[in-house]
Amino acid sequence: MASETTTPTVLASARPARPALRYAGLLWAIGIALLLPLFTAESYRLFQLTLAAIYAIAILGLNLVTGYNGQISLGHGAFYAVGAYVAAIMMDKFGLPYWSTLPSAAVVCGLVGYGIGFPALRLGGLYLALTTFSLAVAVPQILKYKGIEEWTGGVQGVLVFKPDAPFGLPLSNDQYLYLLTVAIALGVFLLARNLMASRIGRAIMAIRDHGLAAEAMGMDAARLKTSTFAVSAGITGLAGALSAIAVEFVSPDSFQVALSITLFVGMVVGGVASIIGPAFGGLFVVFVPNLAEEVSKAAPGVIYGIILIAFLFVLPGGVAGLLRRLAARLHR
Amino acid sequence: MSGNVAALLEVRDIVIRFGGVTAVGGVSFDVGRHQICGLIGPNGAGKTSLFNCISGFYRPSEGQISLEGRRISDLPRHRMMGLGIGRTFQNLALFRSMTVRQNVLAGAHSQGKAGFLAAALRLPSSTREAAAAEDRARALLALLDLEQFAELPVAGLPFGWQKRVELARALISRPKLLLLDEPAGGLNHSEVDALAELFHDIRRNFELSILLVEHHMNLVMRVSDKVVALNFGKKIADGTPAEVRSTPEVISAYLGEQAHAA
Numbered sequence: 001m002a003s004e005t006t007t008p009t010v011l012a013s014a015r016p017a018r019p020a021l022r023y024a025g026l027l028w029a030i031g032i033a034l035l036l037p038l039f040t041a042e043s044y045r046l047f048q049l050t051l052a053a054i055y056a057i058a059i060l061g062l063n064l065v066t067g068y069n070g071q072i073s074l075g076h077g078a079f080y081a082v083g084a085y086v087a088a089i090m091m092d093k094f095g096l097p098y099w100s101t102l103p104s105a106a107v108v109c110g111l112v113g114y115g116i117g118f119p120a121l122r123l124g125g126l127y128l129a130l131t132t133f134s135l136a137v138a139v140p141q142i143l144k145y146k147g148i149e150e151w152t153g154g155v156q157g158v159l160v161f162k163p164d165a166p167f168g169l170p171l172s173n174d175q176y177l178y179l180l181t182v183a184i185a186l187g188v189f190l191l192a193r194n195l196m197a198s199r200i201g202r203a204i205m206a207i208r209d210h211g212l213a214a215e216a217m218g219m220d221a222a223r224l225k226t227s228t229f230a231v232s233a234g235i236t237g238l239a240g241a242l243s244a245i246a247v248e249f250v251s252p253d254s255f256q257v258a259l260s261i262t263l264f265v266g267m268v269v270g271g272v273a274s275i276i277g278p279a280f281g282g283l284f285v286v287f288v289p290n291l292a293e294e295v296s297k298a299a300p301g302v303i304y305g306i307i308l309i310a311f312l313f314v315l316p317g318g319v320a321g322l323l324r325r326l327a328a329r330l331h332r
Numbered sequence: 333m334s335g336n337v338a339a340l341l342e343v344r345d346i347v348i349r350f351g352g353v354t355a356v357g358g359v360s361f362d363v364g365r366h367q368i369c370g371l372i373g374p375n376g377a378g379k380t381s382l383f384n385c386i387s388g389f390y391r392p393s394e395g396q397i398s399l400e401g402r403r404i405s406d407l408p409r410h411r412m413m414g415l416g417i418g419r420t421f422q423n424l425a426l427f428r429s430m431t432v433r434q435n436v437l438a439g440a441h442s443q444g445k446a447g448f449l450a451a452a453l454r455l456p457s458s459t460r461e462a463a464a465a466e467d468r469a470r471a472l473l474a475l476l477d478l479e480q481f482a483e484l485p486v487a488g489l490p491f492g493w494q495k496r497v498e499l500a501r502a503l504i505s506r507p508k509l510l511l512l513d514e515p516a517g518g519l520n521h522s523e524v525d526a527l528a529e530l531f532h533d534i535r536r537n538f539e540l541s542i543l544l545v546e547h548h549m550n551l552v553m554r555v556s557d558k559v560v561a562l563n564f565g566k567k568i569a570d571g572t573p574a575e576v577r578s579t580p581e582v583i584s585a586y587l588g589e590q591a592h593a594a
Contacts (some may be wrong), residue, residue, distance in 0.1 A: 022587035084374040191452040198451030199437075199465070206427045206438045216387065217501070218413030218442025231448055261523060273429075 034182050043174040047246065048286055050174070051180045054242045056282030057188050059266040060275070061235030066264075066268055067273035068196060069207030069228045075132030077259030078139040079109045079233040081250075083240025085143065088158040088250040089151050098163045101241050102184070109237020110230045117229030122222060136260040143252040157251025160244060177246055184242065185279075188235060191277045204228050205273070235265070269311055271320025280319035284311075338542050339402060340365045341386070343511055347394035348381045348565075355381040357565040358395070363509065364559075366535060368542045370552035370573075373562035374585055379545045380422070380513070382562070386543065387419045387511050388412040399509065412565040414442040416506030422514045422545075428487040432478055432497050433469055435486050436545040439501035440465040465504070475537070476530075493522050499530075503538060510534070511542040516551050524551055532553045549586075551576065561585070 001121050037049050062076045086108050120131040123206035143152050152158065165176035206214040207221045215221050244250045266285040271277025292303035315322050336548065339362035348356040356378040363369045384390045386397055388409035397405040399415055400503060407415075418439070427435050431554050446458035474481045476496045481489055486497055495515065516524045528551055531542060546552045552559060552573070559576040561569040568581040576582055 167432075168362045194454050195448065195452040198462060199441055200448055201445060202430070202434055205430060205434075206441075209427035209429050211423050212389070213421065213427065214438075215410040216389075216419050216421075216425070217439050218410055218505070219438075220410045227448060236508055269574045320561065 059278035065232035072312035075136035080240035081255035083237030088240035105241035110234030114230035115232025271318030274320030277320035345395035358460035370556035417506035
């Protein structure tokens with residue numbers, strides 16, 4: 001009896017020891033890579049990395065709905081904008097603390113996403129693409145609307161200020177913001193990973209793969225799609241709020257249609273339907289345009305386009321696809 | 333036992349019209365508990381339309397369908413699995429980007445409750461539920477000899493194995509009624525023989541009823557306790573395989589195919 005109960009546990013703990021070690025090593029490496037810029041990067045570089053982490057969160061939101069659920073959104077920039085304005089207005093007009101704006105922006109954007117997704121998702125893929133696109137076109141103009149100028153600051157926008165590090169931590173504003181953003185990003189990525197590994201995640205993918213079969217498996221496709229869209233909008237809205245705090249300024253011109261396309265590009269480059277992909281997507285959309293500018297001041301757009309195409313040629317599955325291939329090779 | 337008196341599935345006066353065309357014109361039959369019922373008929377007889385009605389994919393124009401006395405013909409199709417009706421598809425409807433195991437687990441969706449928040453936070457209720465589903469998936473993969481493929485993308489499997497994955501996916505939620513749409517379609521002789529064995533195993537292990545739509549006469553006659561034959565949207569026979577086989581209308585409906593059945 002005793003041997004029967006102990007043998008399996010010994011086996012269970014002995015066998016995965018090596019992969020677990022490798023896993024721990026990987027976590028350490030990631031941790032160091034994330035903390036290193038705190039000590040080495042100058043403040044502008046740190047700001048760029050903060051922005052990349054913020055974009056990574058926004059792209060993760062988009063990836064849930066477009067990558068995993070197969071619903072094309074060309075307007076996630078609108079949720080980013082709404083999140084940013086929610087944060088800016090709460091801080092500037094109501095004097096509320098910066099941290100309280102983050103969950104608020106997520107909830108507001110989640111509700112807006114639910115309201116838009118509810119009718120649009122019932123019409124199917126291309127209609128959603130157009131509905132979201134029109135949202136991305138409309139939002140910057142709505143933000144300039146005279147009637148709400150008192151809140152939004154019209155074309156002027158709203159100025160906000162970076163928070164100081166709490167508890168007297170010996171960190172500059174930029175260092176603190178970087179740390180805060182990375183911590184939030186890690187949290188959001190972890191939650192998203194849990195979600196996608198659950199029954200809900202399976203349902204989200206099943207609906208993308210075969211809608212009718214998903215319904216035959218008892219999945220309420222219409223409801224799940226709407227909820228996924230709402231969650232996705234909420235995550236992107238949270239990123240928007242962080243961006244308002246990091247950039248210390250919101251204005252309608254920061255959230256043009258191009259922003260939505262940028263998020264879409266980041267998603268594809270990082271890896272469609274991947275959790276880790278958006279992290280690389282965020283780095284790409286922040287640093288590659290700068291790189292293009294350095295290569296050619298005259299035509300950075302051309303260089304950016306060439307880099308983008310070259311990237312997709314070399315990494316058809318995005319960065320996440322490359323990582324998957326590498327992991328498969330290591331496991332063999 | 334009064335439980336045997338009431339049928340599990342009652343199909344009553346079902347009429348299905350597509351525009352001006354009547355595909356099914358007033359069909360009634362029952363499927364009893366733990367019974368294997370074959371639905372046969374020549375092409376265009378209305379089998380598939382009727383099947384899709386029972387699985388909730390079409391609404392009947394007239395008539396009603398009940399499971400355990402509860403009317404189901406006006407419920408949305410995503411409710412069927414939760415009520416105990418599992419199904420497979422004629423031309424495979426797997427989740428192609430997912431692994432075999434994920435496909436089977438997807439079938440357990442209706443048995444879970446965890447929502448977005450519980451799943452993202454891995455609340456104890458959600459992990460307990462997930463562990464139970466994993467256990468059942470493991471048992472089914474073993475039962476259907478799918479273990480060696482469990483972590484492979486389902487799209488890469490041979491056709492016959494993909495059909496098994498569909499079966500596992502339908503069985504994991506422990507349905508009371510299993511609807512099989514041409515389970516032998518595309519299978520070779522030895523695979524069909526194995527299938528007949530499998531159906532009897534499944535009925536025994538899962539204590540369920542099976543309704544199958546099938547072209548393969550040999551299989552239907554071998555596994556069914558009861559056969560319902562349709563032609564031109566009307567029921568032409570309903571009884572044991574032997575009774576149905578000797579019904580003149582069935583013989584004339586099938587003509588040449590009758591020789592194959594015998």
